[in-house]
Amino acid sequence: MSVMEIQPAVIETEVFRALADPTRRAVLERLGNGEQTVTELRSGFAVSQPAISQHLAALRRAGLVSERRAGRHVYYRADPAGIAPLIGWIERYQSFWRERMDRLKDVLQEMDE
Amino acid sequence: MSVMEIQPAVIETEVFRALADPTRRAVLERLGNGEQTVTELRSGFAVSQPAISQHLAALRRAGLVSERRAGRHVYYRADPAGIAPLIGWIERYQSFWRERMDRLKDVLQEMDE
């Protein structure tokens, strides 16, 4: 099966919308370095704890993060599968973005070396 | 130079925001099949001409489309370079999106065959 599974456009929209907010992208970046609790995430951001929780809820709806509950702590982590819709979208438009994708391929190649 | 040039985060935000709207993505898809005027684009969408113009303005701000003026017509077309910030973002998070990127690489490989 292709990297692009059957994904209703609504999910694509959720992912793009989730990533459209700079704070949310920053939260996701933090989670890329390993799972963190809401309280841990809160440090370093100039927003309240509920704001962080709301951002996490949005990221979760988009499938970009998942959670692990342990007592009163909730550990969030980035879900690599979450960007599949993004990649699927790029793939769908490959015909006219082909040139760009070739460049991406070069980048990926460089990463292997 | 890498596929990711120096791109302030604000441009990333513009691109994600532009693509977060389904109508705008559909407009972009249409433009992928070749340049079209605003009036041509209007057909097939259930929104007014100003709405189309506003979507095009958003796509233009994000660098996803460019225009060519010819008399009273304005031909819009998708700009392949516009998704560079998107790819740049994926590249920056390669450390934890690595697994997904490998799958993307497979897809790109398949495209070559």
Place this chain on the structure above:
DNA sequence: CCGACATATAAGTACATGCTTATGGATTGG
């Protein structure tokens, strides 16, 4: 020229969003 056309912009409106403070439910440590 000038009316019709192509497009952009302005102004208004309904709804979405991102934040806040307040509060509620669950869990833990002492």
Place this chain on the structure above:
DNA sequence: CCAATCCATAAGCATGTACTTATATGTCGG
């Protein structure tokens, strides 16, 4: 236990967004 901690949710507010209609600007055809 129970007060403190962790987190989510509710409610409210300011701002942003996507649309509309109305209008302005520019260009063409006859």
